Structures are given as structure tokens and as C-alpha cells.
Amino acid sequence: MEEKVPRSNIIETEIPLGTVHPAALEPYRVRLFVEDEIVQEAEITIGVNHRGIERIMEGLPVEKANSLTEKICGICSNSHIWNSCRTAEMGLGIEIPERALYIRVIMGELERLHSHFLYLAHGCETVAHETFSMRVFYLREIVMELLAMIGGNRVQYGCSVLGGVRPRCDLDEAKLQRLKEDMDKLEAGLTDFAQRFMADSILISRVTGVGALPAKQAIRLAVTGPSLRATGVARDLRTTMFEYDDFDFNVITQPDGDVKSNLLMRALESFESIKIIRQAIANIPEGKVVNRDWEMFDTDINESYIEVPRGTLYHSYALESGRVRHCIIRTPSMANIGAMQYACIGDHVTDAQLCIVQCDPCFTCTDRAIEIIRR
Amino acid sequence: MFETTVINSIIALIITVVVCFLISTLLPGIERKYVHARIQQRIGPPVTSPGIMAPIKFLFKENIEPSSPVPGLYKALPVICFFVVLSILIAITPYAFAIPALSSLVAIVGLLKVEEICYVLMGSLSKSIMSVRMPFPDRVKGAAHLNTTRSFIEDISAKRSLRMITYGSFPLYLALFAPVTAARSIFLNDIVSYQQAHGPFLFTVAGGIAAIVFFIGYMIILNEYPFSIIKAKCDVIEGPYMEYASKYRSIVFITRGFLMFTLGVLFSVLFIGIPPTVFSPTILLNIVVVLIFVLMMGIFSAFTPVFTNRQLLPTILASTLLGILAIVLGLL
Amino acid sequence: MKSMLQVALEGAFTNFKRIFFAADRVTDMDLRNQIATLSVEVDDRVDESACIGCAGCANVCPTNAIEMKPLANPTKITDDWVKDQVPEINLEKCIVCYYCHDFCPIYSLYGQKGTIHPSCVGDQEVNIDELMTQPFKISEDKLKVISTYLSDKTVLKNSEDGE
Amino acid sequence: MGIKSFSRARAIHIMLVYTGGCNGCDIEIVNTVLSPRFDAEQYKVFLTWNPREADVLVVTGPVTHLNRKPLEAIYEAIPDPKLVVAAGSCALMGGVYKNIHGDIPSEEIEGPVENIIPVAAKVPGCAVRPQDVLAGVVSLLPTLLDAD
Numbered sequence A: 001m002e003e004k005v006p007r008s009n010i011i012e013t014e015i016p017l018g019t020v021h022p023a024a025l026e027p028y029r030v031r032l033f034v035e036d037e038i039v040q041e042a043e044i045t046i047g048v049n050h051r052g053i054e055r056i057m058e059g060l061p062v063e064k065a066n067s068l069t070e071k072i073c074g075i076c077s078n079s080h081i082w083n084s085c086r087t088a089e090m091g092l093g094i095e096i097p098e099r100a101l102y103i104r105v106i107m108g109e110l111e112r113l114h115s116h117f118l119y120l121a122h123g124c125e126t127v128a129h130e131t132f133s134m135r136v137f138y139l140r141e142i143v144m145e146l147l148a149m150i151g152g153n154r155v156q157y158g159c160s161v162l163g164g165v166r167p168r169c170d171l172d173e174a175k176l177q178r179l180k181e182d183m184d185k186l187e188a189g190l191t192d193f194a195q196r197f198m199a200d201s202i203l204i205s206r207v208t209g210v211g212a213l214p215a216k217q218a219i220r221l222a223v224t225g226p227s228l229r230a231t232g233v234a235r236d237l238r239t240t241m242f243e244y245d246d247f248d249f250n251v252i253t254q255p256d257g258d259v260k261s262n263l264l265m266r267a268l269e270s271f272e273s274i275k276i277i278r279q280a281i282a283n284i285p286e287g288k289v290v291n292r293d294w295e296m297f298d299t300d301i302n303e304s305y306i307e308v309p310r311g312t313l314y315h316s317y318a319l320e321s322g323r324v325r326h327c328i329i330r331t332p333s334m335a336n337i338g339a340m341q342y343a344c345i346g347d348h349v350t351d352a353q354l355c356i357v358q359c360d361p362c363f364t365c366t367d368r369a370i371e372i373i374r375r
Numbered sequence B: 001m002f003e004t005t006v007i008n009s010i011i012a013l014i015i016t017v018v019v020c021f022l023i024s025t026l027l028p029g030i031e032r033k034y035v036h037a038r039i040q041q042r043i044g045p046p047v048t049s050p051g052i053m054a055p056i057k058f059l060f061k062e063n064i065e066p067s068s069p070v071p072g073l074y075k076a077l078p079v080i081c082f083f084v085v086l087s088i089l090i091a092i093t094p095y096a097f098a099i100p101a102l103s104s105l106v107a108i109v110g111l112l113k114v115e116e117i118c119y120v121l122m123g124s125l126s127k128s129i130m131s132v133r134m135p136f137p138d139r140v141k142g143a144a145h146l147n148t149t150r151s152f153i154e155d156i157s158a159k160r161s162l163r164m165i166t167y168g169s170f171p172l173y174l175a176l177f178a179p180v181t182a183a184r185s186i187f188l189n190d191i192v193s194y195q196q197a198h199g200p201f202l203f204t205v206a207g208g209i210a211a212i213v214f215f216i217g218y219m220i221i222l223n224e225y226p227f228s229i230i231k232a233k234c235d236v237i238e239g240p241y242m243e244y245a246s247k248y249r250s251i252v253f254i255t256r257g258f259l260m261f262t263l264g265v266l267f268s269v270l271f272i273g274i275p276p277t278v279f280s281p282t283i284l285l286n287i288v289v290v291l292i293f294v295l296m297m298g299i300f301s302a303f304t305p306v307f308t309n310r311q312l313l314p315t316i317l318a319s320t321l322l323g324i325l326a327i328v329l330g331l332l
Numbered sequence C: 001m002k003s004m005l006q007v008a009l010e011g012a013f014t015n016f017k018r019i020f021f022a023a024d025r026v027t028d029m030d031l032r033n034q035i036a037t038l039s040v041e042v043d044d045r046v047d048e049s050a051c052i053g054c055a056g057c058a059n060v061c062p063t064n065a066i067e068m069k070p071l072a073n074p075t076k077i078t079d080d081w082v083k084d085q086v087p088e089i090n091l092e093k094c095i096v097c098y099y100c101h102d103f104c105p106i107y108s109l110y111g112q113k114g115t116i117h118p119s120c121v122g123d124q125e126v127n128i129d130e131l132m133t134q135p136f137k138i139s140e141d142k143l144k145v146i147s148t149y150l151s152d153k154t155v156l157k158n159s160e161d162g163e
Numbered sequence D: 001m002g003i004k005s006f007s008r009a010r011a012i013h014i015m016l017v018y019t020g021g022c023n024g025c026d027i028e029i030v031n032t033v034l035s036p037r038f039d040a041e042q043y044k045v046f047l048t049w050n051p052r053e054a055d056v057l058v059v060t061g062p063v064t065h066l067n068r069k070p071l072e073a074i075y076e077a078i079p080d081p082k083l084v085v086a087a088g089s090c091a092l093m094g095g096v097y098k099n100i101h102g103d104i105p106s107e108e109i110e111g112p113v114e115n116i117i118p119v120a121a122k123v124p125g126c127a128v129r130p131q132d133v134l135a136g137v138v139s140l141l142p143t144l145l146d147a148d
């Protein structure tokens, strides 16, 4: 399939959903234009969540601004603070202890696990398969407890700081041991689930072909992250990040770009994350976790891209007497909105939310990037 | 003499109905706690919560005027539904067998149709806050298609119920008529006495197939997953029931349990040949049948996603064909 | 279809056990008891033994969520510093911004686990006596900032408003 | 205890409205309901998405400008007696978005929730822990029971 076209251009009626809706969870508005219960066009209106984070960051001391980026989103929170610190670290040339880099990777991968599990659970819940959704949530709990153990909080861990990670997040022997054991538990649980999932022909037939996104179209819409890889394009920024140089993992792809590919994609990618965490536990270097030996100076715009659970995250700001100037953050969901609108075309109204969910939307981050002009 | 029989029957009928009603309020709780929650490996709510306590709680809530073009009619609908279910139950008790007009399959099918039509009306009369009425500026400069007609989510649900009337409930009706092929009569009295003479219809080939079809029809008419498209959480939330509050919501809750019970009893009348009456130990058998149905429905719904038209049509088609097969086999 | 049958057969036994004997239940029973008796455990937010009682955290807190509560028996830490108070976070006001944690000298000067954390300070192994004798590097202007924070509660506010 | 309070204690329907926080609290609350580890239903707490059915409205997030009216409308739609639980520091205080800023504060935040609708219980945390949310809702019971 090259391109999806609406079945006809007749629009019989418009169905607005949101801003509060069970399948969406987040506040956003989606208008579905349907003909005979088939979506011909979808329009997603965001901005409901707009809090203006980039703007309130400007003028804050960079350390404070970094911890603010964490509150952009409660799912990729660690990714935001990681990338925000990375931006300044690159600009200021701060050297980061090896051990801190490993801990950042562990946190990053744990976050990927919990985000992917959330995706699986949310996907199952959206097709109204409560039982599977609960099973995934139970698995996810293992990850949440690990994150709480390391960061002291189940969400918003405040792990990265300029020069490394907070000593609170250092991993001693006992913690590493627990991490290791839980990875085994998680792998066993996930294997069970994935096998059960793939053998369930009712569920598979329910999600196959829904919300298809052809690779060509995905590239044209600048889709990023797992949603792109689920269309068959092997593009993962982790292969180019120096943090991941020591790690050996595969870039997973799936062929079809539909809901089934997306769900399997997340499940398979979780196995890779477990693999990375295991390597990190085995090889974690000794030493300090934070380097405080650096000087602050004014910089021009610094930029940093990293791969976060849901795609490519971009942060950029300049530093002026230790404060943030001109901050721009571009988040993965921002790039994927086009894909969400596109994926809905030609599917049943009941599947519309599923098609949106398949692109792993979360508008909290996205909403900071849209300028609202209010008169 | 005749008069005392009538009075006795009426009293027996009332007692039977009340007992059935009381048991029926436990069914949603049994489904939720003992089937869903247990499969999902959790504790789940107390058995009484979903079916008894929730309706009682709603009785004591403020009676908000529903947002509907015809609030009076909208509020009357759940009451009608309740009486429809009640009439079905009365029709299948042995006391009603004396009134042929009521205790025939045609009457039961008619009553079930009324129930379904109520869903359509409910859907088209409910205008909840959750879609068009949500105060959100989405028709502004730059938005797509500014002049479309707008539908409430319940409108889609009404459309779906309409479809369900035309073909969705077909399997159930076919299954209802399968025993007729054996008993050669549409009157429950004859069906029951035929089975008492020749053994339950369930244990014939045609009966077995028809029972499967009946079960599928049972899930469809109860709108349970996977056939819950008229109240699918992923788009129409609760569909027809969106605007009911307080008393009316509690009737909606009660009716559901009652319908579960009544359909189970209907099965035991048509396929096993035991009409419900508290004055005979066979009522235990009725209850067992009801529980088995609830149990099976719970298991199926815990393991299936909601079906859209793509899966719904083949499923309904297949069960319709099965139903026809059962009838043909029965006629042979 | 074949795989489906297999799943159904395999699942039948497990789910039979689950439905009739409540097998494999995973609900957290400890938590159930805690909630039923409304005694949910709270995490420690301040490591009172490692804190030196400087009140810096209370001064940087943007929402005034931290109150310093006086200690019954003050302890002498160095020749010229007596610890006579420890912070207490009012959770209803705290917005979890980590300002207090980042200011705390144990963390910001010595790079150790901070003694205050808005969610859970975790297990500490900070020995203050050892730390106090350790040299640390700190620039002149940073020292100035710290001393102003310590002496005046409104500094952060003013500097945010553009000084 | 009358039948009214008896039934109320055994079926609490909560509705969740999310008003523009960071997703953190929201997902923790969904976790509370959907994770078999926490299993809200064992405390007779049921999740609903229909305001007409709800007794307790759980609000998270700092209420951004565009969320104000939907929140008010949903609160209006709930039949009495109704109670509001504000969950998370955003709902309690406006969160970091209202309290921390550089040169210019955000004009988007209308919160905290108290400014818009009456709040009966506050559950602190960023993000809230599932056990705290459950304890918060359960602790509301006495108030709910006494209401007419």
C-alpha cells in the first residue's frame, strides 16, 4: 500500500471527542469526520495542555531549568532531564563520569520499558481487553518499583544533573542485585505475555490492518521513534549516541505500520531494553557519579538529540550568565501528530482512538510547543 | 374453585418473580468478582456492590434533569425496559401458560424487540456533555470543515443499535425458534410438555447447536464484550445510558441483572423444559443454568476485545448460519 | 485457529483454578491492610541525622513548604556551628521541584546523597564529621550566592523577578 | 447506619478529569484502577467516565486555560452529593508551572483546582502514589456518607 485515501469525500457528520475521554486519558480534542461510521478525516486539536514550559524556563538558572524540563511529561520525564543536562554539558564541555553514563542508560532503558508497557496496556485497554491490560500493568509495576528504588519516586525521579547523576540514584551492590533479579522476572513475564498475545487469534485479527501507516507516508510525515520503526524503517538514534557505544542491541522493525506491528514492536523492543540493562549491570564501572569540577560560561545555542521511548527528542538553549536563554524543545509526539490523523483515515469510528493510540500519543510534551494566540 | 386457583397462581407468580428478582441482583456482582476479577488475579469488589448497592446508592442521588430533547420520554425508557423484562419472566413461568397470547414465542420475541428499540430511542435522545456540548473552542478560524453537522456520541450508538435490531439479534431469534421444530408448536406450554415427555431438546444435535447460537445471541442482546459496540468505551463511552442519573440509572443497573437472569431462565424453559417456580425444587436447576450462563459470559468477555463491524458481521453471519442449520436439523 | 484452541485449552485449567480457588492472586495484601486502616506508610523525606540544620532548604523553597522545627537537644557539629533545627516538609505545599535537595550543602558542596528529598531520601550513609573535614572547591561568587540564600529568604524570588 | 450510607459505602464511582499536568499523576491513577496489584475495586471504588454516574471527581493537573470550562461543565453534570479529590501538587498548588519561572510567569495556569471548584480532599505528591490516592478516596467516605 502506497498511500491511504479516504473512501469518499462525503462527510456525513462530525463527531467531536474530548477533552475528557476514556480512551484518550489525556486532554485533547479530536474531531472525526465520518461517513457511515468510517472516518474520512480526523483533526486533532492540541493546546489543551499548554503550560508554556519553554517560556518559564527562560531566565532560570540552568540547573533549575533542567529540573523543570522533567515536568514536561510524567512518562519520558527522565529523558527530558537527561537531554536537557546533555545540552548544557555539550555546550560547556563537562566531562561526565563513566558510572554516571551507565546509570543514565539504565534509567533511560527502564523508562523505555515502562513507557512501552504503558503503551501495550493502553492499547489493550482501548480495544477493551481489560484482562491483558491488567496483566501488562502488573508487569509494569516491577519497573515502577525499580524506578522508585533508584530515583526515590515512582514518576519524576530527578536523576540527571549537570555533570552526572544525583548521588541519590547511585547503585550499590544490593540495588544492582535487585535490578538483576527483577530483570529476570520481567523477562519471564513478558515472554509469557508476548506468547499468549501472539497466539490469541481473536485479538490479533482485531488489530491487524487497523490504522495502517505505509513507510513512505511515515517518512513524509516525519514520524519518529517506534512508530516509524513499526513501518519497517530501521532508524534508532541510540545507534549514534555515545552513551550507547558500549552496548550491543538490535534495532527492531516490524513490517506493516498497523496497530499489530506497533504492539509487537513495543514488546520486542522491551526485550532489547532488558538486554541493555543486563549489560549495564554486568559492566558498570566504579567511581564517582557526579563531576562538580566545571566552569560556567556563556555559550551560543547548544543542541542535543536523543532517542526517547517514543521517538526523537530535541533540546536546545543558549546560556547567559548561568541562565537559560532561547529554549526550544521538540518532542516526539509533535512529529507524530500528522501520523495519528493519517492513521485514522478509512477505519471504523470505534478504531479511531486506537489509531491515535497506536502512534503513542502524549500531548503533554507537545502542548508546550504550540503557540496559542488569544485575543 | 376457579377463582382460588387464579389467586393462588397469582400469589405463586409474585413470589417466584420476587425470588428471581432478588437472585438476579447478585449476577453482575458474581460476574465482576468471581469471574473477571479472579481471571485478572485480583480481589475485586464485594458481590453485592455492582448489582445491589450501586442501584440503591443511585436512588439517593440528586435527580438531575437529563440533557435530552424529550426528557420525559427519555426517563420513561428504562422503566419500559424493566417492565419488558418483567413481562418476559412472567411469560415463561408456568402460571402464564394458561394465557396463550403471552406464553408464546411470538410474544417473547416481540418483547425483546421492544427492549432493543428502547436502546435506539435512548441513544438518540441522550445529549451528554462528553462530546458536542463540551465547552471547547474547536470550530475556529483555521479548523477543518466548519459547517459540518455535528453528532453526539450517543447518536452513533443509536445508529449501531438500529443495525443490531436489523441483523444483530438474528441468532437469538433463530435459536428461540429451534425448539419449535421439535415440539411443532410456538406455545411454551407445548414446548415444555414435549420436552418432559421426550427429554431435553438440549441433548439433541439440533439442540446442541441451537444452544451455542442462543449463547451468542445472549451476549449480543446483553451488549457484553465482545459485542458491546453500542456502548464501546473507546468511542461512545456508555452509549444509550449516558444521561441517566439517580433513580433512572439505578433502574438501568437493575434491569441488566434481571435480563441476565430472565434470558438464562428462558433457555432452561426452551431447551431443558423446566419452567421456573419456587414451589418446585427444579428452580435450583434454573438457577444453575443462569449461573452457568453468567460464568461463561464472564469468561468470554474477559478474554475478548470489543468487535467492530469487521469482526461483528462474520460472527453474526456464522451464528445465523448455525442457527439455520439447527432449525433444518430439527425439521428433518 | 489452531493456536487459539491451544491457548483456550491451556488457559482453561489455569483460569478454572483462578475462578474457583482464587489462585495466583497478585493483589498487594499489605497495602490492602494499610489502606483499610488508613495507615499508609510515608517515606522519609529528611535524613535528620545527617542534616546540619542550616535552614538553606527552607529559604530556597519557592512555596515556603519547609518549616524548620527546633530540636530538643541541639548537637554541636563544629566549633562554631550548632545544629538546633531540622527541616520538615509540608507535603500539601511542596511541588517537588528539588530546589531544597539541590541546595542542601551535603549534596551541593560535598556531592553526597542530599539529606533532604521531596519524595524519599532513601538509605543514607553520610558521615558528617568526616565530610566537614574534607576540602571542597567553591568559587567566590557561588559562595556569595549561598551566603545570601542562607541569610535572606526573599533572594530567589527577587532574582527571578529580574533583580 | 441507614441504608443510604450503607449503600454509599459499598459503591463509590470515581471519575477522573485531567486538566493539563504532566501525565504523571494521571497514569498513576489509571495504574491504581487497572493494576491488579492495587485493584481499586476491592475498596468498592469503581472507575467511570460518565459524570452522571460519578460520586467522586478526581482532578489532577494545574487547570490550564482551555481546561477550565470543561472542568466546570463536568463538575456541573455530576448529581449531588459529589466530592472532589485534588491529586498531585499541580492540583494542590499549581505545581511547578505556577510557582517556578524565570523572567515571565506562565499565564496559562488557572489553577490550583480550589480556585475553580470546591475541593474536599487533597492528595499530595508529584506524582501521587497509588496508595495515597486510594487512601484519599477511602478517607472521604465519612463526608460522603453524611451528605444528604
Ligand code: SF4
Pocket: A051, A052, A053, A054, A055, A056, A368, A369, A370, A371, A372
Ligand atoms: S511555544 Fe510559545 S507560548 Fe509555548 S512555551 Fe514556547 S514561547 Fe511559550
Ligand code: SF4
Pocket: A328, A330
Ligand atoms: S521548531 Fe520550528 S523548525 Fe523546528 S521542527 Fe518545530 S516547527 Fe519545525
Ligand code: SF4
Pocket: A072, A073, A074, A075, A076, A077, A308, A310, A331, A332, A333, A361, A362, A363, A364, A365, A366, D023
Ligand atoms: S512523547 Fe512527550 S508526552 Fe509523551 S511520553 Fe514522551 S515526553 Fe512525555
Ligand code: SF4
Pocket: none
Ligand atoms: S505562524 Fe501562521 S501559519 Fe504558522 S502556525 Fe502560526 S498561524 Fe499557522
Ligand code: SF4
Pocket: C057, C060, C061, C062, C063, C064, C065, C066, C089, C093, C094, C095, C096, C097, C098, C099, C100, C101, C118
Ligand atoms: S521540592 Fe518541595 S520542599 Fe523542596 S524546595 Fe521544592 S517545593 Fe520546597
Ligand code: SF4
Pocket: C046, C050, C051, C052, C053, C054, C055, C056, C057, C058, C086, C087, C100, C103, C104, C105, C106, C115, C116
Ligand atoms: S539544606 Fe540540608 S543540611 Fe541544611 S537544613 Fe536543609 S536538609 Fe539540613
Ligand code: SF4
Pocket: A071, A074, A155, A156, D020, D021, D022, D023, D024, D025, D026, D060, D061, D062, D087, D088, D089, D090, D091, D095, D096, D125, D126, D127, D128
Ligand atoms: S503533580 Fe507532578 S506528576 Fe502530577 S501532573 Fe503535576 S507535575 Fe505531573
